[in-house]
Amino acid sequence: MQAILVTERLAFTPITRGDIDRLTDLDSDPEVMRFIDRHPTPRKAMAAQVEAIIAEYARTPGFGQWIARSREAEEFLGWFALRRTAEPGHATLGYRLRRVAWGLGLASEGGRALVDYGFREHDLDRITADTMAVNERSRRVMTAVGMSYLRTYHEEFVDPLPGTEQGEVEYEITRTAWLLRRTPSR
Template identity: 55%
Template sequence: MEWYVETERLAMRQFTLADVELLVDLDSDVEVMRYLTGQPTPREQIADQDLPAILATYDSHPGLGKWAAYERTTGRFIGWFSLDPGLPGEAELGYRLRRDAWGFGYAGEGAIALVRKGFAELGLTRINAITMAVNTGSRKVMQKAGLRFVRLFHEHFDDPLPGTEHGEVEYEITR
C-alpha cells in the first residue's frame, strides 16, 4: 500500500470506493459530528456524494484532499485528515477522528505532518482551518500545528447547532 504521509504513530492513504463503511461508521457517532452537523451523515450521502467528491479531488488537485488515517502499530482506522484545495497555493486543514482515538495526540500529530507536507512538498504558501468558536479541542489542535488565530466571524444557519451564537474562528499559518 502506498502511504501519503507517515508519522511515528500514523499512516495516511487515499480513500477508495471500498471505504464507504469506514466513513459511515465515523460519521454515525453524534459526538464526532457535534460541531459539524450535529447528527449522523446518511449512508446514501456518503456513498453517492461525499466519497465520490473525495475521490474526484485526487485527480483535480493532485496532492490535496482527504486521507484515511490508521494507527501504524495496529492498522486500525482512526479517521481522516485533509488538505482541501482553496485559492491557488492555499489549502484548508481538516481532521475527523473516531471518538475512541481522541485524547492520544493523533489529531495534533496528523495535522503537523500535513502542514509540513503542504509547505515542503506541495509548495503551499498558506494553510488555514475553521471551526466553531466553542470547539476548544479542535482549536488546540490548530495551535499545536502552528496555526495562529486570524478572526472570529458569524454565519447564518437555518438550523444552527448549539454554540453557533458564539461564532466561527479561523486560524492560519503561512510559509
C-alpha cells in the same frame, strides 16, 4: 494500500469506496459530530462524498482527504484533509477522528505532518483551518500544529448547533511562520 504520508503513529492512505461504511460509522457518532452537524451522514450521502473525494485526487494531485490508520495495527482512526482553495498558494486543513483516538495527540501529529507536507511539497503560502468557536479541542489542535488565531466570523444556519451564536473561528499558519518554527534558535 500504499500510504501517501506516514508519521510516528499514523499512516494516511487514499479514500476508496471500501471506506464508505467506516466513514458513515464515524459520522454516526453524536460526539464526533457535536460541532459539525446535528444528524449523521446517511450512507448514500457518504457514498456520493467518497466519489467526489476520489475525483478530487485527479483534479488536485497531492491534495484531498485521506484515511488515517494506526501504523501498528492499521486500525481506522478517522481522516485528515489538505485541500486547495481558489486562492493561489492557499490550502485548508481538516480532520475528524474516532473517539478512541481523542486525547492522544494524534490530531496534532497528523495535522503537523500535513502542514509540513503542504509547505514542503506544494510550496504553499498559507494553510488555514476553521471550527466553531466553542470547539476548544479543535482550537488546541490548530495551535499545536503552529497556527495562530486569525478571525471570528458568523454564518447563517437553518438549524444552528448550540454555540453557533459564538461564531466560527479561523486559524492560519503562513510559510514564513512555518519556516521560523523550523529554524533552530541560536
